[in-house]
Amino acid sequence: MKQNSAKDPSTLASLHPTQAREQHYRSYHNSMRMHGSHYMALRRPSRVPESGREYSPGDPVNLIDWKAYARTDQLIVREVRDEASSRIVIGIDLSETMQWPAPDQVRTPMPSKAEIATRVGLNLAHLHLRMGDLVEIWLFDDGNHEKPKYRAKPRSPSDIVSIFERVRSQGFSAAEMKSEFNEHVYQSRKSNIAIFIGDGLGAADYCGFLALGVRSVMFHLLSSMEIDLNWIEDDTSYFDEGLNKREYQGSVLKHGQGYQAQLRAWMGKIEAKLRKQGSTGMQITDRTGIAAYLDLLTQCQVAG
């Protein structure tokens, strides 16, 4: 990933909901994407015409395309594809750890993980709403709760844009975000696609959230400052007062190899957990380029 500045317009720090990759229709259809209609068939190049498939015993005989048979000597059944809206569930983690880094904690202002998560989440919601999907956005706001407490059901892409503008005007504060949502009791309902955006450091049960989706993806979001420790000062002490209070000297974090190794190991564990349940994990930071992000969208593996 290219190291870009915090507000580099090419990074996710500047992602807008309306930003999406425009594709040729064919590549749109043929691409492995997770946005769009719910049914995507893995198509291999074949001589079978579009909207047809090979005859399987038991298929209705009156649907056999005799002209295609005459051409190809293959029994082809004509099929009209009905396209239905997908139910998309997007979960955005806005817990305490996602608010990091706060403006008073770093010298140069950096977008918080919550901002990036909000941008990505609204972007995905916009994309799906354009496709005519039903989108639900859930917010995980409390680091101690596993389930989300706030829900929004935008009806149109313009709703998303409005939400984004308001939230952006308030600096992507969690309170403003929550004010756009309604408090709602979370009910575990199946969805076609479940998407979770968070850092995995809070108590949010992202595995449970993703398990309800037929296809599921977790955007594992970390701050670039959490990955790259060049900004750390040797004499400063870095702490966390979560479940297990920990504190380390900057020099220990920076110069030892332990931090990077343990971070990678942890990230690997999350990925393995997701894979185990059939979800896909994608690593993004505030410095991930938009183009790369959009490529991820089209390139992500879909289970089942």
Place this chain on the structure above:
Amino acid sequence: MPVMNAAYDITQIFFATIGAGVLGLIIWWLVRKRQKRLWLPTVRILDMERKILPKLVFRLPPLLAFLCFLLAAVVAVLFSARPRTLVFTPFEPNQTRIHIFVDMSPSVSAHQSLDGIADKVSVLFSTLKISGRVTVSTSHSKGVSEPTDAAQVATQIKSLGFHRPGLKLGNALKEMLDDIGDVDRLFVISDKDQFSWTGFNWKYLLDDMDVIFYDMSDESKALVENFYVSEARYLSAPASSSMDWEVEVARHNTAGESQGTVTATFMGKELGVFPWKIPVGRQRAIISVNWPVTAIGESGNDPGFADTPVVLSLKTDGVDLISADNEFRVFLQGAKKDILLIADGNSEQNLEDPTSQLQIALEVLGFKIHRRDFIVQPGPGASEYPFWVIVGGTGNGHDRYCPTSVELARLQYKDKQGAKDGRRRDMPRIWLAPHDLEANYPEMCRCYVRLIRSNDASDPAFCAEVTSRTHWITLLPSLGAKQIGGDYGREDQAVAFTQRDDNSGLEVLAFTIPLKPSRQTGVNHAAMPVLIQDLLRWQGVLETGNRLAAHWPRAEDIVEILWRAANSSDPLDLTRVRNSNVPIGESTIAPGENASFPPKWTAQANWSEKQLASKKDREDPLPWLKLAAFLLAAICLLEAVILLIARFGKNVFRRQELLILLAAAGAVLVPQKADAGMALHVNTSALSEGETYETLARELASRTSLELEKTAKVSRVLNKAALSEPWLFANGVGDLTQPDGRLKPEVATWIKRGGFLVIENQTSEQLLSKLTEGMRMAVQDGWMALPPDHEMMRSFYLLDALPDCNSNVWRGFHFDGRLAVIAVPFSLLSVLKDRPSPSPCAAQPEFERSVRVFVNLVMVALATDYKKDQIHLPEILKRLR
């Protein structure tokens, strides 16, 4: 602060306090290095080794709090060295209390005769008299006397003599010291008898006084024997015809064979002489002492004989140390008492005699019975027999057995007050019993009334109605008699009823049953004597009649028995105690260990000067406590000022250090306190400069609140500096006068303004009068010889006279109602300086006397005659009242 005079104790605690203080100071400076702390959420997933020890650095601590701690640490270190100032207390004969306690217990008489101890005590008294106030007390009583001379002491001791009870010194001194208060020196005159010294912890008295032991022991008498009677036991039965005693004779040594005699006497009559012998190596011998009952004779009936002891007097063929323990007293036991029995025997046969069993019972109990069948009125005298038994109700008339003599004797005391001491006035105890259950109760009633109730000879009419025993039983309590025997409230069960006439002391016991065994009454032959014995005991007839116990007292400690009980005891008991048998502990004369006695007094001529120091040092922590209090107050004030300024003067004073400096500077700029010490300014050529008066200054400081400078300011000529002092000593009038002999104007002005002039070595009356010519203001102003009642004699010390010099007296010039100039016939300063010079006076002035005169002089110079000040009048009047 008299730091030079201070004493310190440098101990482990001092060093420990220093260590703790230094550690505390270090901790104040040592802080944990503050680090910037930032939150990094991914730290929670880490599991790396952390640095445990925080980095420590030295930083400047908060100033105010640190200063407070520093001051507190310094104070703590200082006090851990126990600082105290040595204070000199001068010797004051008038205020030094000396008490002499003389042990007059029997053991002391083994070493010293009465004259010997009296002489020794009087010599001691004479020696100590010059050293202070001497009081004297003896072990006889708690009383303390303050004799005026030695002869009085000797007379007092000889008149008291040695006492017979023992003495415990610890008890005695505790009782006595509680009463007499503070004593500086206590002299205990005693022997080394262990019996007296046991339990006396004299060392606890050392905090308050000196304890000195004047040992009366005579070592030459260590081998001399002491013989004594240690015990006497009565062996005879009550009905025995002889009085048999077992007497134990003992001695305190065991060497050699000893022999002698024991003589028993009673009321001056010798009852017998009995030899005794103690063989070699033995300490005791038991002998039998006996005499026939008849030897006591009629004196046994004398009511007073119960209080008279039998005296066993021990004599020995050899020398005997203590004579007091040769007399051993015991109560007379076994003497038969007379009983008059008036009972009409029915016949010659015992079986029909209703009183035969009664007689037997009484005889067994040791009574001598005088039997009369009937009496002829008025009957025997009331005092003839101490005990009467009248068996009546025979039906032959009560005059046959009921005597009027008792009635008459009782009526004699009718208008007199009752016997308050509980002693009967020669009136008998009377038992009145029916001869039978079916006795003539009207007769019994009449007899009873005659004995105890009647006021005249008339026949009580109500007795005619007492026809049965039941009436008899009902009558008696109604006449005021008290029930004897039976359950409370069940008068029918009573054995008898008793009544006492308070005026005469007559007691009558009226029985409800005949005094003979009877199936009807339930009293059998076995119970009869027991009943009689119990009744006699209850009435006290069987006992010897005194309450002090059957044994003659043997007082171990005179303090317990006489000192504490002196106000409450019966005079008879006190007499008995004073004649108590000598306790065995006194007789054994066992000496204690030398180390357990206080320091001994030695009869050296100059002992009192040597032993009694002119100064007594004591430790005084007060100045240091004042210092601690001052520091504490200063710290609190400093903190308060700084906090106030910090709160209200933030903009002006931003640095606390500046405030501290300002506060310190303010203290420095505060004007210095004026010097309150007095200076001796001497205008003379006789004294050289640098003459010191250190001793005089110290004496003045210790006796008064004045501080005198140790070095005199000497000026050869009269100058401004001299006249700026409030008082001036001049040797002669040379430099003070004009050519015409009058005082120089500046000196006269100085005197008029309050100056006090002391002219030494000046005796000429003419010269003095010329000196102050023209200075008189009031009629009483002028020169005069100081009379004995002058304020100089009583301004501080009470002086009877001022020291003269070759018959020349002190003269004083009064100006404006005050003593302004004083002429001393010799050089007072020469006597008072540290290296005194001899004076030309025939009698050299004593230093102590001169100091007192100087103190008085200073007081007059400073305060004149305070009694003349109106402001003091209310206080003076209050004291006069």
